[in-house]
Each structure stands twice: as C-alpha cells, then as structure tokens.
Amino acid sequence: MDLTKTPGSPPGEPEIREMLLNVGPAHPAMHGIIRIVTKLDGEQIVDTDVEIGYLHRGFEKMAETVDYNGVIPYTDRLNYVSPLINNMGYCMAVEKLLGISVPERCHYIRVIVSEISRITDHLTCVGAGAMELGAFSVFLYMIKAREFLWELVEMVTGARLTVSYCRVGGVKADLPEGFDERCRKALQETRKVLAESDALLTRNRIFVDRMSGTGKISADDAISHGITGPFLRSTGVEYDVRKDCPYAVYDRLQFDVPVGTRGDNYDRFLVRMEEMEQSIRIVEQALRDLPPGPFLAHPETGRPIPAAEMVDEGKIGNIAAIVDARAVTDPTLEGAAKSQHPNIEAGEKRVFLPAKEDTYGNIEGLMQQFKLVMYGHGIRPPKGEVYFPVEGANGELGFYIVSDGTSSAYRVRVRPPCFAIMSALPKLLIGDMIADVTPTFGSVNMIGGELDR
Amino acid sequence: MNAASLIQAVKDRFPAGVKASHSYRGDATVILGREFLLEAARMLKEDTLFQMNFLMDLTAVDFSTFGTKRSPAFFANSGIAVSPSPEIPDADPWPGPPGGHPSAGAAPGTPGPARFVVVYHFFSLPLKHRLRLEIPVGEVEEAEPEVDSLSSLWASADWLEREVWDMFGIRFRGHRHLKRILMYEGFVGHPLRKDYPVNKRQPLIGPVN
Amino acid sequence: MSDHAGFFTSRLDEAIGWARKFSIFQYPFVTACCGMEYMATACSHYDVDRFGAGLPRFSPRQADVLFVVGTISHKIAPVLVRIYEQMAEPKWVVSFGVCTCTGGFYDNYATVMGIDTIIPVDVYIPGCPPRPEYVLDGLIKLQAKIQIQHSTGQRPRPEVRPEFER
Numbered sequence: 001m002d003l004t005k006t007p008g009s010p011p012g013e014p015e016i017r018e019m020l021l022n023v024g025p026a027h028p029a030m031h032g033i034i035r036i037v038t039k040l041d042g043e044q045i046v047d048t049d050v051e052i053g054y055l056h057r058g059f060e061k062m063a064e065t066v067d068y069n070g071v072i073p074y075t076d077r078l079n080y081v082s083p084l085i086n087n088m089g090y091c092m093a094v095e096k097l098l099g100i101s102v103p104e105r106c107h108y109i110r111v112i113v114s115e116i117s118r119i120t121d122h123l124t125c126v127g128a129g130a131m132e133l134g135a136f137s138v139f140l141y142m143i144k145a146r147e148f149l150w151e152l153v154e155m156v157t158g159a160r161l162t163v164s165y166c167r168v169g170g171v172k173a174d175l176p177e178g179f180d181e182r183c184r185k186a187l188q189e190t191r192k193v194l195a196e197s198d199a200l201l202t203r204n205r206i207f208v209d210r211m212s213g214t215g216k217i218s219a220d221d222a223i224s225h226g227i228t229g230p231f232l233r234s235t236g237v238e239y240d241v242r243k244d245c246p247y248a249v250y251d252r253l254q255f256d257v258p259v260g261t262r263g264d265n266y267d268r269f270l271v272r273m274e275e276m277e278q279s280i281r282i283v284e285q286a287l288r289d290l291p292p293g294p295f296l297a298h299p300e301t302g303r304p305i306p307a308a309e310m311v312d313e314g315k316i317g318n319i320a321a322i323v324d325a326r327a328v329t330d331p332t333l334e335g336a337a338k339s340q341h342p343n344i345e346a347g348e349k350r351v352f353l354p355a356k357e358d359t360y361g362n363i364e365g366l367m368q369q370f371k372l373v374m375y376g377h378g379i380r381p382p383k384g385e386v387y388f389p390v391e392g393a394n395g396e397l398g399f400y401i402v403s404d405g406t407s408s409a410y411r412v413r414v415r416p417p418c419f420a421i422m423s424a425l426p427k428l429l430i431g432d433m434i435a436d437v438t439p440t441f442g443s444v445n446m447i448g449g450e451l452d453r
Numbered sequence: 454m455n456a457a458s459l460i461q462a463v464k465d466r467f468p469a470g471v472k473a474s475h476s477y478r479g480d481a482t483v484i485l486g487r488e489f490l491l492e493a494a495r496m497l498k499e500d501t502l503f504q505m506n507f508l509m510d511l512t513a514v515d516f517s518t519f520g521t522k523r524s525p526a527f528f529a530n531s532g533i534a535v536s537p538s539p540e541i542p543d544a545d546p547w548p549g550p551p552g553g554h555p556s557a558g559a560a561p562g563t564p565g566p567a568r569f570v571v572v573y574h575f576f577s578l579p580l581k582h583r584l585r586l587e588i589p590v591g592e593v594e595e596a597e598p599e600v601d602s603l604s605s606l607w608a609s610a611d612w613l614e615r616e617v618w619d620m621f622g623i624r625f626r627g628h629r630h631l632k633r634i635l636m637y638e639g640f641v642g643h644p645l646r647k648d649y650p651v652n653k654r655q656p657l658i659g660p661v662n
Numbered sequence: 663m664s665d666h667a668g669f670f671t672s673r674l675d676e677a678i679g680w681a682r683k684f685s686i687f688q689y690p691f692v693t694a695c696c697g698m699e700y701m702a703t704a705c706s707h708y709d710v711d712r713f714g715a716g717l718p719r720f721s722p723r724q725a726d727v728l729f730v731v732g733t734i735s736h737k738i739a740p741v742l743v744r745i746y747e748q749m750a751e752p753k754w755v756v757s758f759g760v761c762t763c764t765g766g767f768y769d770n771y772a773t774v775m776g777i778d779t780i781i782p783v784d785v786y787i788p789g790c791p792p793r794p795e796y797v798l799d800g801l802i803k804l805q806a807k808i809q810i811q812h813s814t815g816q817r818p819r820p821e822v823r824p825e826f827e828r
C-alpha cells in the first residue's frame with residue numbers, strides 16, 4: 001500500500017489521514033484509570049471513545065451482602081477524596097427509610113465535616129489539574145493545605161481518609177476537645193494557600209491560555225447529560241442540592257452558589273476556588289451555631305418506662321408491656337464513664353451503634369453493639385424504597401435503597417455524579433487539540449471509585 | 454408540585470398506563486406499563502406542568518428473591534434459634550414490589566409477576582420536583598427483557614442504559630450501541646442479577662481464586 | 663583465587679546495592695483510594711525524597727520499582743501484567759494497600775484477590791489505606807531488600823518450605 005498518498009488526492013498534494021491515538025488506561029496524565037481512544041486530524045480531535053470500568057469493585061453487589069452499617073466503609077471508598085459526604089448521604093438515605101431524624105447537633109457536625117471534605121476534594125482536583133499543566137508548586141501547596149484538613153479529620157474521626165464517621169442515626173463520636181480552635185487555624189492556613197494559589201494561577205498567562213476556551217459545554221448539553229455540581233454551575237446554571245433541596249441544616253446557613261458563564265475549564269477552576277471559600281464560610285458559621293445536646297438519634301418509638309418496672313413486668317411474663325418500651329434509668333445507675341461524655345444519648349437502640357466508650361465500657365453497650373453487628377441481626381428497616389440526594393463534591397450524589405425488611409439492603413444504588421460528567425467527555429473533547437485533553441480531564445475531576453463503583 | 458399532585462397529574466395524562474402509585478416517605482412514585490414509557494417520558498420532559506429536564510438516575514432492581522431471604526438464625530445447627538431484632542414498625546407501609554411478588558408465583562393462565570423493575574429518577578430544575586418512574590419488565594420469563602431507550606430524549610440515558618444492560622441484562626430498544634460498560638467483553642452473565650453469585654470470578658488473566 | 667573474587671564481588675554488590683537503594687525510580691500504578699495516600703506521602707509533609715525515591719517515572723521502561731496502588735480489578739489486571747513485563751531488570755514490586763495485598767474487603771466477582779496471584783511482589787504494605795508512616799516503613803524495608811540483592815538483580819533464592827507446597 002502506498003502510504004504517501006490517499007487514493008483520491010491529487011498528485012503532489014500532501015496526504016491527509018486521520019490517526020488513532022490511545023490514551024490510557026495507565027497514563028501519567030490520567031489520574032485514575034480510564035482509556036480514551038482519540039481520532040486525530042493533525043492535532044485536532046475529531047472523535048473519541050471513552051472506556052471506563054477499570055475500577056469496578058462491585059460496590060452495589062457488596063452492599064447487598066452486608067448489613068446496613070456494614071455498607072458505610074464501602075461508601076468511604078466511593079469518592080475517596082471526600083468520604084464524609086458519601087457517609088452522610090448514605091446515612092441520611094437509611095434514616096429516611098427508617099423515618100427517623102437525628103438531633104440538631106448531629107446535623108451540624110455532619111455539615112462541618114462534609115464541608116471540610118468538600119474543600120479537600122476541590123483542593124485535590126485543582127491541585128492535580130494545575131500540576132498536570134506544569135504548576136507543580138501549586139500542587140504542593142494544595143496538598144499541604146489538604147494535609148492540615150486531614151489532620152483535622154483525623155482528630156475527629158480517627159482516620160485520615162477512609163473515615164466511616166457517620167452512623168445511621170448519628171455520628172461515631174462527638175467533636176473532640178479543642179476542635180474549634182484547631183479548625184479555625186486549619187481554615188486560616190487553607191485560606192492562605194488559596195490566596196497563594198490564586199496569585200499563582202488565576203492571572204497566570206500560561207494557565208489561562210490552556211484553560212480558557214477549552215473543554216466547553218453548553219448549559220443545555222450539560223443538563224441533558226445529567227451533569228450537576230460545580231461542573232454544571234460553570235455553565236451558568238444555578239443548581240445546588242444544598243440550596244434547591246436543602247437537607248440537614250443547610251437552609252439555615254448563609255452561603256453563595258458561585259456560577260460561571262462560559263462552561264469551560266477556566267470557569268470550572270474559578271467556580272471550584274470560590275466554592276472552597278464558601279465552604280470555609282459554612283464551616284465557620286456552623287461552628288459558631290453548633291448547638292449543645294445529644295448527637296445521636298432520639299428514640300421516636302418506644303415509650304419510656306422505669307427500668308425497675310420493666311424488670312417486674314418481665315418477671316411476671318407480661319411481654320406485651322415491654323415489647324416497645326425503653327428503659328429509663330436513674331442517672332446514678334449509668335456507667336461510670338458517663339459523666340465524661342455528657343452528650344451521649346441512649347436513644348434508639350435498634351438503630352445505631354453505641355458510643356465506643358459504651359461498647360468497651362459496659363455490658364449494655366457491648367450487647368447493643370452485638371445486636372447490631374452480628375450476622376443476621378442489625379438494623380431492620382421496614383420494606384420500602386427511598387432516594388436521597390446530597391450535594392457531593394462533584395455534584396448530586398444520590399442513594400437509592402430498596403429494603404425487604406431484612407438486616408441487609410435488598411438493593412443499594414448510588415448515583416455517581418462523575419458518571420454523568422464522564423459520559424459527556426467526548427462532547428468536551430471533540431474539536432479541541434490533543435493537548436487539551438489534560439486540562440479538560442483534570443477539571444472533570446474523575447474519581448474512579450465513584451465512577452466505576 | 455408536591456408528591457400527591459404530581460402523581461395525580463401523571464394519572465390524569467395516562468389513565469390507562471399507570472398501574473399503581475405511592476408516595477412512600479414523600480418520594481412520588483408512579484408505576485407504569487412498559488409500552489407507555491417513551492410517551493410518558495417525552496411528556497414529562499416537554500410538558501410545562503412537569504418540565505423534567507434532568508434524568509437524574511436510571512437503574513434497575515431484580516426482585517426475584519424479594520421476601521425469600523431468610524434471616525439467618527444463628528446457632529441453627531445446635532438447635533437453638535436466635536430471633537433477630539424486630540423490624541421497626543412503619544406507620545405508612547410501602548405497597549410492596551412494583552411488579553408484584555415474583556417469588557409468590559402466579560396463578561396459571563395469568564401473566565407472572567415481573568422479575569425486574571427499571572427505575573427512573575427525574576428532576577425538574579425550574580420547578581424543583583422529583584418523580585420516580587418504575588417500569589416492571591420481564592413478566593414472561595424473558596431471558597433478556599426489553600424496554601424503550603430514552604437516549605433520544607436525554608443524553609444521560611446513553612451510559613446509564615449501558616450500565617443497566619451490563620449489570621442486569623435488560624435490553625433497551627433503540628439504543629445506538631448497547632455494549633458492556635463496567636465489565637469487560639467476554640464476561641458472561643450480569644453481576645447484579647440475584648442469581649449471579651457474589652464471588653464468581655471470570656478473570657482475564659491469572660487463576661480463578 | 664576464588665576467595666578474592668568473592669571478596670570483590672561482594673563489595674561490589676554492596677556498593678551497587680547501596681547506590682540502587684537510594685535512587686529508586688518508581689512507577690506509580692495508581693488506580694484507587696490508596697492513590698490519595700500515595701500523593702500525601704510523595705508531597706512535602708512526608709517527603710519521600712528523603713529516601714531517594716522522590717522522582718516518579720511515568721514510563722515503565724525507566725522505572726525500577728512498581729508501586730501498585732489501589733484495587734486491581736479483573737479488567738485492569740492484564741494491563742498491570744503488561745506494565746510489569748515492560749520494566750527492565752532489576753525490578754521490584756511494592757503492593758500498596760490491602761486491596762493489592764489480598765483483595766481487601768472487595769471479595770467479589772470484580773476484583774483480583776491480591777496481585778501476587780499475577781505478578782511477584784517484594785514488599786507488602788497493608789492498610790486501607792496505609793498511613794504515610796507505613797509507606798515509609800515499607801520503603802525502608804524495600805531498601806534493605808535491594809541492598810542485599812546480587813548485583814545482577816538476581817533475587818536471593820526463596821526459602822524452601824515443603825510443608826506449604828501444594
């Protein structure tokens with residue numbers, strides 16, 4: 001075959017042919033594993049095919065095999081950059097299924113930690129995206145800031161990344177002593193880093209040239225693809241689950257939803273930068289308003305009867321009287337460790353795990369723990385189905401749960417926000433240069449665990 | 454619109470198509486015959502009353518083992534049964550699987566209950582309401598049941614339908630290239646079906662461990 | 663004669679081992695959550711550069727340590743093996759995170775139950791994800807291993823344990 005000429009081209013003319021270029025699955029500019037097959041005309045992309053699924057770990061199938069509390073660690077690993085938001089989304093979905101509500105303080109704590117998570121997510125996204133364009137120092141700064149926030153997260157949850165902090169009906173533990181101060185300090189550091197990065201990037205000629213005008217999408221296309229979150233907002237559509245379908249206590253907090261105008265990479269960068277600022281604002285307000293009180297769910301079923309009376313009823317065999325009852329004890333009879341944890345509430349025992357101090361400290365706590373974690377026991381919500389959306393770092397993160405009344409969910413489906421964005425990737429890339437794949441892919445913020453589950 | 458009026462509005466438009474509806478925990482849910490899907494979806498998108506411009510989620514549920522899962526009694530082999538904690542009571546109960554109880558079996562001569570339910574979650578950005586649409590499929594023991602594809606109406610349906618095909622083996626009529634998305638070519642079976650064992654591996658390389 | 667030769671080669675081995683262990687060029691094969699901790703370890707807080715492993719190479723042909731970071735699914739497994747085969751000897755493999763060590767808690771149809779079923783592994787760093795301190799510890803162990811290795815890259819013969827043979 002004569003490779004120098006296309007059959008139909010006139011003699012002497014340079015031959016024009018398209019070239020296939022395969023990027024990924026293991027490619028340095030792809031943080032995460034995904035394969036993009038591009039068809040190039042010179043440097044321009046004329047067609048692409050995106051192949052995903054390299055990190056499919058069977059989340060949905062696993063969730064059917066473990067009990068309701070057992071799913072929480074799996075949710076950590078969906079969007080592993082902001083696990084606390086996933087925890088919150090899942091727990092709120094189960095709470096909706098159970099029809100219970102959690103106390104005020106718990107809502108505030110969840111809001112605080114999930115906003116911290118959102119900041120770390122955006123920091124990683126912007127930092128990694130900037131690194132791929134050559135701004136390595138920005139990456140180091142942002143990871144430094146993330147490290148401060150992770151130390152904070154570790155202080156609250158005991159883990160840096162895979163936190164499993166939320167519980168159905170509450171959170172694992174109250175905020176630790178001195179959290180306020182540490183948090184303010186960390187946020188200040190973050191602000192400093194944001195200002196530095198802003199100075200390094202926002203008006204940086206190289207950065208702006210590579211980001212603006214690339215990876216463009218119109219608002220209509222974005223909506224049709226089901227894109228939500230910062231990505232949608234960069235096209236000028238003001239949709240934020242926290243504002244439009246408020247959950248927890250977001251309707252009581254003041255924050256703005258930044259929107260872009262052009263829907264290109266640069267706008268997405270600006271939106272993310274501004275969102276971090278807003279998240280810091282939310283955390284500060286929530287810390288200021290944090291009400292005292294219990295952080296685990298109040299019992300809504302079960303009438304309280306004194307413990308001694310309950311024992312008596314039990315002794316005479318009157319089971320009917322104590323089936324739905326909740327024993328209340330004299331405060332002096334509580335475990336010795338109780339006074340140190342004034343906020344721990346002995347609430348709905350059929351739903352949430354006891355505080356760790358109780359599990360290790362007294363027999364009731366241990367039994368309650370066993371009744372919830374033992375195989376075949378655990379939370380048993382009524383039969384039903386619910387969908388609950390929260391605003392994840394990438395957009396609407398929804399959990400759809402079907403229960404068949406047993407201790408493990410019949411079906412858990414998660415609506416992954418970056419799945420929608422990735423499905424629009426061909427649209428974002430076609431027409432751009434091959435070098436624009438890097439910034440576009442960076443601003444998509446693909447998270448493998450969430451995309452492929 | 455709130456859940457009740459939303460359901461009523463859909464019912465008014467499709468008196469024949471709506472099989473059932475409920476608003477369990479406030480989620481407006483309409484169960485529709487599968488032949489009405491495309492028409493109903495178009496109406497939901499275009500009608501000024503609904504304006505559902507987002508197809509937020511599309512998934513399926515395999516109801517074939519619904520209600521048959523036994524809560525494992527713990528010391529069963531020693532003869533001591535331990536009953537698990539009681540179910541938490543519900544004031545407003547859920548009407549049950551949308552396609553009927555597949556495990557219950559059907560009376561001879563009548564169409565059997567549906568095995569799968571394809572679940573659509575719609576959201577309207579201008580009106581801020583959500584609707585769940587459920588389409589029971591697979592009544593007649595079809596190996597690969599089929600529903601209409603919504604990819605002509607919402608671009609998001611494209612990948613989501615591929616995922617449902619991959620995970621459940623439900624075909625979408627009118628989809629451009631229905632191929633696997635999360636699993637690889639050469640994978641046999643559909644992992645989220647209830648009869649696919651959770652740890653049945655089909656490695657491309659290396660041992661089956 | 664052989665005494666002297668032995669003396670020289672062992673000194674040479676030592677010198678080469680010393681040089682190798684402080685110039686680790688790693689290839690991070692990052693797939694999942696552990697990648698976040700990998701990033702944290704590589705950045706300024708924990709500074710993996712102190713151990714001479716600060717320069718990740720994104721080409722397998724230039725790298726001598728393969729860091730397998732994150733869950734390996736059956737779909738990506740052939741790619742991993744291919745990358746491993748492309749690396750030049752001497753090469754080492756670090757399995758980072760419990761998913762790569764044993765499959766972790768993803769015991770299901772999609773994941774490989776430990777990458778040692780498909781490629782040889784030198785150092786296992788468990789943890790889900792391992793903390794940066796663990797990673798540094800694993801790296802030091804790897805360095806010790808590199809140090810005692812023969813200069814041709816041949817590994818010390820594995821211990822024979824017939825009782826575990828199948």
Ligand code: SF4
Nearest residue numbers: 695696759760761790
């Ligand atoms: S070991 Fe844990 S953190 Fe690491 S990839 Fe596996 S699940 Fe994620």
